[in-house]
Amino acid sequence: xxxxxxxxxxxxxxxxxxxxxxxxxxxxxxxxxxxxxxxxxxxxxxxxxxxxxxxxxxxxxxxxxxxxxxxxxxxxxxxxxxxxxxxxxxxxxxxxxxxxxxxxxxxxx
Amino acid sequence: xxxxxxxxxxxxxxxxxxxxxxxxxxxxxxxxxxxxxxxxxxxxxxxxxxxxxxxxxxxxxxxxxxxxxxxxxxxxxxxxxxxxxxxxxxxxxxxxxxxxxxxxxxxxxxxxxxxx
Numbered sequence: 001x002x003x004x005x006x007x008x009x010x011x012x013x014x015x016x017x018x019x020x021x022x023x024x025x026x027x028x029x030x031x032x033x034x035x036x037x038x039x040x041x042x043x044x045x046x047x048x049x050x051x052x053x054x055x056x057x058x059x060x061x062x063x064x065x066x067x068x069x070x071x072x073x074x075x076x077x078x079x080x081x082x083x084x085x086x087x088x089x090x091x092x093x094x095x096x097x098x099x100x101x102x103x104x105x106x107x108x109x
Numbered sequence: 110x111x112x113x114x115x116x117x118x119x120x121x122x123x124x125x126x127x128x129x130x131x132x133x134x135x136x137x138x139x140x141x142x143x144x145x146x147x148x149x150x151x152x153x154x155x156x157x158x159x160x161x162x163x164x165x166x167x168x169x170x171x172x173x174x175x176x177x178x179x180x181x182x183x184x185x186x187x188x189x190x191x192x193x194x195x196x197x198x199x200x201x202x203x204x205x206x207x208x209x210x211x212x213x214x215x216x217x218x219x220x221x222x223x224x225x
Contacts, residue, residue: 031210031211032210032211034213034214036216041198041221042218042219043200043216043217043218043219044152044200044216045216046213046214046215046216049212049213051211089152091152091214093210093214094210095157095164095165095210096142096154096157096165096167097142097144097152097154097202097214098154099151099152099153100151101150101151102151
């Protein structure tokens with residue numbers, strides 16, 4: 001059974017700092033990995049999708065990496081802003097998405 | 110930009126009542142899903158739907174749950190007799206037809222179901 005773990009559970013940083021969120025998964029037989037953002041009480045906004053054959057994907061200040069053989073992914077956020085404050089979820093796909101519990105990020109002005 | 114639309118945004122129901130949660134997936138998408146998130150917990154898979162039938166379902170998706178695509182655009186989740194533990198945020202998601210599993214999943218904004 002696929003298990004997804006995200007570390008840290010919560011992170012508080014000053015504005016402008018670069019940061020890394022970690023995601024690990026137990027079964028490497030995945031199609032892809034997707035990072036989402038969730039604001040309190042809201043839906044899931046897709047940030048990045050990495051195919052299982054890819055190592056990296058970038059969108060603006062976000063960069064996600066994938067090491068499928070070791071079951072790890074990282075989300076790098078450059079020059080963090082208060083508007084980045086949210087919960088970041090990692091999910092891996094076989095026939096369905098399996099989610100981690102998320103990292104609650106707070107960026108302080 | 111196309112989006113997945115869910116209604117209602119919030120529903121309160123009495124225990125034992127039937128509820129129907131509605132979703133309009135992105136047009137031309139063929140793979141549809143329901144997920145739920147109990148407050149403070151992980152997002153969990155409930156069911157996937159393709160070609161007008163259930164393709165996969167989780168242990169959570171028991172006989173109290175059913176899904177339907179009644180008219181080619183709406184995708185519904187019915188809970189026949191709600192329990193207190195069904196209180197959660199329910200998310201609908203869809204994937205584009207091309208690529209299926211290899212493509213990005215698009216999620217709706219969710220329906221918060223509160224069972225009292």
